[in-house]
Every structure is written in structure tokens, then in C-alpha cells.
Amino acid sequence: DWRKETYKTSLMQNYNINLSKGTENGSTTLTMNYMDHEGLVKNTNFKRVNTRLNSDYKFLNNHLRIGENVAVNYWTRVLSPGGVDELAIKQHPAKSVYDVDGNYNDAIGDVLGDAPNAVRLLNNEKNNKHEYWRVFGNAFVEIEPIKNLVIKSNFGVNYYNENNKVFEPKWARDNVNKLTQTSVRKTDWVWTNTIAYNKDFGKHSVSALFGTE
Numbered sequence: 001d002w003r004k005e006t007y008k009t010s011l012m013q014n015y016n017i018n019l020s021k022g023t024e025n026g027s028t029t030l031t032m033n034y035m036d037h038e039g040l041v042k043n044t045n046f047k048r049v050n051t052r053l054n055s056d057y058k059f060l061n062n063h064l065r066i067g068e069n070v071a072v073n074y075w076t077r078v079l080s081p082g083g084v085d086e087l088a089i090k091q092h093p094a095k096s097v098y099d100v101d102g103n104y105n106d107a108i109g110d111v112l113g114d115a116p117n118a119v120r121l122l123n124n125e126k127n128n129k130h131e132y133w134r135v136f137g138n139a140f141v142e143i144e145p146i147k148n149l150v151i152k153s154n155f156g157v158n159y160y161n162e163n164n165k166v167f168e169p170k171w172a173r174d175n176v177n178k179l180t181q182t183s184v185r186k187t188d189w190v191w192t193n194t195i196a197y198n199k200d201f202g203k204h205s206v207s208a209l210f211g212t213e
Helices: 002-006 084-090 118-125
Strands: 012-023 026-038 045-059 064-078 129-146 149-168 178-201 204-212
Touching: 002 084, 002 118, 084 118
Parallel strands: none
Antiparallel strands: 012 026, 026 045, 045 064, 064 129, 129 149, 149 178, 178 204
């Protein structure tokens, strides 16, 4: 039963933790999440850890305010081999997983068909991890030196890091071991500075904003 050899009952675990602290001058919140999701295809899975930190505090009678919002995410994946779902259907049920010598049955010109062995593909893929990091967030400082005049500086960053490693051992139709490694790293950032002034005069008001980015 090639479908039985390919699929299984999967389990998903999901955990959350929330911590918070607050005073009259501000608050801090930390959120963490862990998820482990096994795939329906054997040897596949998705694991993820998410954390987020938020804080906002004021000092000097609210003339100085500091805060940040940062998320750190890490996840890994073991992917399903390409075409394995089709192989689970098209492979002849009379064809065995292994030959008489205990090797994967990948016979060429077999009367039962010569489609690649799905079990071999699944076992090859289980050690090929795909790893990802992402840090995303911003921090700010805000000063009000005199009433109605607010000076603010905000810095934001988006960092992404991806690593992939795929190893394909030699087999009956290809006597060459193959290793493919790729890495992707990307950083985006923005720094914004503004000066704002707002003043009410009875029924009238004056507003001004200057900024750089």
C-alpha cells in the first residue's frame, strides 16, 4: 500500500505564553509562541518559535517617552519531495518498496512500472532542513522640551536570514551524490526624525511638522 507508506496521522502542538507588567509610567508585554506541526506526508514537519516584546514608558513628567515593538521569529521546515503525492497514487500496489538485496526497488523497465520509489524520496528528504530567521520591529524616543513641541526619532529594521541544505544520495539511476546549499540574507531599515508643533488659540490652531527619513 504505497499510500500507507507515504502518509501518516499527524500531530500539531501549539503553546502560548503571555507576560505583562505595568506601572503608572508605562508597561511591558512579552508574548511567546511555539508550534510543532507534523505533516501528513511522512518525515515532513514545520516548527516555529515567535516572540514579541512591546514596551512604552514615560519619564520626567511625561516630557520623555521611550518605547519599542520587536518581533523575533524562527522556523524550520522539512519539505515533501516533489511529486510524491502523484507517486503514491500511480505506483503499482504489487511493487515492493525494497528488492531482494534490501535496496530500494527502483528497477528500470519493470513491468509494474518504473516510477521513482516514494519511500526512498521521503527518507532522502527527512534530513534536508530549511531554516529561517526574521527580526522585525522599531524603537522610538520622544522628547517634549517645551509644551506643544514634540521631537521624535524612530528607527525600524526588517532582518531576514534563510538557509537551505539539500542532499541527494546516489541511487540506482544516478551514481552521483548531490549537495545543494543556498543562503539568503536581507536587511531593510528606516530612520525617521520629526519635529511637530501644535498650538490652540481659542477657535484657531497652528500646526507645523518637519521631518527627515
